[in-house]
Amino acid sequence: MITVIDYKAGNLTSVVKALRAVSAHVTVTEDPEVVRHAEKIVLPGVGHFAATEFLETRGIKAAIVERIAAGVPFLGVCVGLQWLFSGSTEAPGMPGLGTFDAVCERFAEGRKIPHVGWNSLSVRGDSRLLAAVPDGSFLYFTHSYRAPVTNGTVAVTEYGGPFTAAAEKGNVMGVQFHPEKSGVTGLRILRNFVELPC
Amino acid sequence: MLTKRIIACLDVKDGRVVKGVQFIDLVDAGDPAELAARHALSGADEIVLLDITATHEERGTLIDTVKRTARRLFVPFTVGGGIRTLDDATAVFDAGADKVSVNSAALRRPELIDEIGSRFGAQAVIVAIDGRRSGEGAEVFIEGGRKATGRAVVEWAREAEQRGAGEILLTSMDADGTRAGFDCELTAQVSEAVCIPVIASGGAGNAAHFSDVFLRGKADAALAASIFHFGIADARVLKEEIARAGVAMRLPC
Numbered sequence: 001m002i003t004v005i006d007y008k009a010g011n012l013t014s015v016v017k018a019l020r021a022v023s024a025h026v027t028v029t030e031d032p033e034v035v036r037h038a039e040k041i042v043l044p045g046v047g048h049f050a051a052t053e054f055l056e057t058r059g060i061k062a063a064i065v066e067r068i069a070a071g072v073p074f075l076g077v078c079v080g081l082q083w084l085f086s087g088s089t090e091a092p093g094m095p096g097l098g099t100f101d102a103v104c105e106r107f108a109e110g111r112k113i114p115h116v117g118w119n120s121l122s123v124r125g126d127s128r129l130l131a132a133v134p135d136g137s138f139l140y141f142t143h144s145y146r147a148p149v150t151n152g153t154v155a156v157t158e159y160g161g162p163f164t165a166a167a168e169k170g171n172v173m174g175v176q177f178h179p180e181k182s183g184v185t186g187l188r189i190l191r192n193f194v195e196l197p198c
Numbered sequence: 199m200l201t202k203r204i205i206a207c208l209d210v211k212d213g214r215v216v217k218g219v220q221f222i223d224l225v226d227a228g229d230p231a232e233l234a235a236r237h238a239l240s241g242a243d244e245i246v247l248l249d250i251t252a253t254h255e256e257r258g259t260l261i262d263t264v265k266r267t268a269r270r271l272f273v274p275f276t277v278g279g280g281i282r283t284l285d286d287a288t289a290v291f292d293a294g295a296d297k298v299s300v301n302s303a304a305l306r307r308p309e310l311i312d313e314i315g316s317r318f319g320a321q322a323v324i325v326a327i328d329g330r331r332s333g334e335g336a337e338v339f340i341e342g343g344r345k346a347t348g349r350a351v352v353e354w355a356r357e358a359e360q361r362g363a364g365e366i367l368l369t370s371m372d373a374d375g376t377r378a379g380f381d382c383e384l385t386a387q388v389s390e391a392v393c394i395p396v397i398a399s400g401g402a403g404n405a406a407h408f409s410d411v412f413l414r415g416k417a418d419a420a421l422a423a424s425i426f427h428f429g430i431a432d433a434r435v436l437k438e439e440i441a442r443a444g445v446a447m448r449l450p451c
Contacts, residue, residue: 013294018272047319112395112418114321114364118243118448119200138201138448140274142321142364159200181274181296183238 002194003038005064006030007045007054015044015077018180022191030054035063038072039198045079046178049104049145050091052083061097073171073196075129081167081174082147090145099172100164102148108160114144115159118182121166127154129173130166131192137185139165139177147176201446202412203419204433205244205397206237210279211251213259231266238273241433243448245271246299246367246421249279250342257286261293268294278326278367284313291318299367301326302340305347305354308361315362324397325358326367327351329384336370336384343371351384352391359392366396367421373401377424380407385415397421405439412445 002024006012012028019026019042029035041064045051055061068074076084083096088104096104107113118138123130139157146163149156155166157176166175173193179186208215208230215228234245247267249260257280264277277290278299287298298318304310304325315323328343329336329351336351355366368388370381380401389396395418398411402422411417425436434449441447 013268013292014296017269017294021272046321109393113393114395115200116321116365116395117200117203117418142274144320178274181272183272187272
């Protein structure tokens with residue numbers, strides 16, 4: 001069973017539908033008690049980093065921290081990836097989870113923002129999430145803020161410089177792109193997550 | 199490398215795909231869900247569904263069509279036509295759309311852009327602009343091209359961006375349905391005036407038209423309807439030809 005967290009950021013329909021398409025059983029919740037019993041957690045999200053305040057005020061963040069410490073696989077998508085960093089200049093003073101010790105920033109001026117469309121991955125390092133995903137694969141992105149490259153980065157994408165397209169540290173994973181909107185490659189990545197041992 | 203997008207557009211009336219030639223003659227072209235899935239499989243980077251009747255009584259039909267189409271689609275999916283309020287937009291998102299496209303209603307009440315953007319994020323709002331050449335620039339038309347607004351296309355595109363639109367969908371009414379090529383000059387004018395991506399629409403007839411609007415028209419994406427529907431061009435073949443002209447495309451797709 002995959003627990004998808006509803007924190008009122010954009011809509012969840014696409015992520016839930018894609019998870020079901022790769023045979024996952026999905027439950028959607030905003031209740032920290034449900035999160036405390038999750039076997040696997042997905043934090044979707046498009047929109048503003050400030051939306052993650054909901055996680056803090058509702059006690060969901062504390063539940064996620066507990067489950068991650070217990071070894072439960074966690075996947076953050078888009079803003080869900082950025083939340084794994086220490087914060088974002090989009091919402092100064094609002095802390096992220098801090099799994100990766102760096103701050104997300106807006107793309108520099110001089111090119112179209114948001115970064116919208118299919119861009120390629122440079123896969124670096126071992127990743128369970130990206131197993132069998134060929135280097136150079138195209139994924140769909142849509143975002144104005146990007147996570148810097150850190151030692152947890154397992155795939156990099158270029159847009160006016162490299163940024164973290166996917167990060168992984170033990171059971172904690174995140175992707176900046178939208179696997180639910182990235183055709184068969186995206187579904188492959190979701191399947192990798194669904195098939196991880198609990 | 200970020201690739202240029204090829205977007206398949208389905209113009210829908212009463213739950214069926216049709217395609218207007220210069221917004222008038224309509225020919226039945228099939229089931230939206232089936233055509234959208236087929237386009238995505240053949241390599242289209244996104245799907246846009248435009249409801250071209252969209253009177254209030256027909257909203258139910260549209261929502262049902264959006265649901266059926268979204269169910270089989272794992273590429274970005276935009277829905278436009280008749281979205282007048284935040285509630286209209288919410289219903290379309292709930293049915294499975296990733297983005298909405300707003301046109302006439304946004305011109306009448308520009309705050310609609312801010313409202314949808316702050317609820318669903320800028321990436322979820324496309325402002326569609328129908329423009330017709332007029333002197334040096336172009337004038338914005340609404341109501342499916344029937345009513346002139348007196349506003350300049352570039353100026354309205356800039357306002358839409360400031361209000362939080364994530365993309366501009368620019369249709370040249372002069373080029374639409376002609377299959378004689380996009381209006382590259384107008385597209386470049388708008389693309390250079392805003393920092394958000396611009397989708398060019400109207401006039402696609404062959405692969406050279408697409409490479410032209412990407413290279414000369416500075417478009418970030420291009421939209422086509424009639425060229426796809428009747429087996430004239432498969433998206434994959436189209437993209438291979440565009441790539442040969444030196445444009446970054448998602449291949450294999």
